[in-house]
Amino acid sequence: MPNCNSSTLPIVLFDMDGTLLDLSFDDFIWNQCLPIRHAQINQCSLQQSRDTLFQFYQQHNHTLCWYSSDYWTAKVGVDVLKLQQEFQHKIQPRPGCFELLKSLNNEGYRCWLVTNADQPSLKLKLENIALRPYFEVLVSSQQLGFAKEDIGFWQTLQDLHPFDPTKVILVDDTAQVLEGAKQFGIEKLITITQPSSLKPARDLATLNYPAIHSLVELFSYLPQSQVKDVDVKTA
Ligand SMILES: [Mg+2]
Known part of the structure; x- marks a missing residue:
């Protein structure tokens, strides 16, 4: 049963490469x-x-x-x-990717994909990994004319798709992107410990934001949903 309070839930903004997909x-x-x-x-x-x-x-x-x-x-x-x-x-999702996206969709969260991949690379990734059905909005920085590291990206995104920066959560593996988003006013920022499975996990002490490995760990940063409450009570 979808959450009846979906309009009060934060919009979840996801980076693609290194976040939903393995940067390897x-x-x-x-x-x-x-x-x-x-x-x-x-x-x-x-x-x-x-x-x-x-x-x-x-x-x-x-x-x-x-x-x-x-x-x-x-x-x-x-x-x-x-x-x-x-x-x-060789294009692969990161751990917990589909489990998280399915749950978020079921619970009524609006999910947006915001990527620095150019449009041909985005198309190629989406042809290989079926992310598209889970997203209300999919945006390449190439379309907006600013890289996500630039505050102009977030301003242009907001013009096209209005959102309240204090009511969204951004998951992204790149520190400079999170910095740009923070300057714009996005408060809830989450990073990824191991963007590429070919490289070791990053030292948490070097990351300036809360970090997750498996994407399902994001649940602990989201408001407790009614669906989850029901599951707990009937378990
Ligand atoms: Mg990335």
Whole structure:
């Protein structure tokens, strides 16, 4: 039975890569595949390729260019979208992803997907992992013209889809994104301990926000729902 008080529940905003989906796919594409392809095309050593790409990454991290497949394709001469398509079988959800989304939908929470993935990458991810049915709104920062790290992203999102920043909760694995959202006025911010299963969990002491591993741990940060109350009483 859906919660009758769904209008009073917070809207839950989710990042995609590193939050709902395992960042291991993106790590694999950008840190393993791309340097190899870039070295082949430019006939340089793998180390030279890594050095060049790492320098590019440093220059563009946290900007809209960073998240644009077209930009990288033009910049490094490798079709990055094609590369992602070639390895799309490696796209995987993070632990607890569907369990959480199903429960939130059943309990009447409104869920929005807010991603820095560009539109072609978002489309590819959604073709592989069936996230779309759980979301009322799906937005790529490319559509809004600002990366999520920029307060302009949140202002533009609010113009398009009005929301009260004090009545939403944002789950995102990137500290700079959480900082931007905080500046905008979003108060409930949650991060992820282990965005990529290829890398170790991050030290909690280095994270400035409450952190979860399995996405179902988010329940402890949400208002207790009527559905859950009923389950407890009849258990
Ligand atoms: Mg992310």
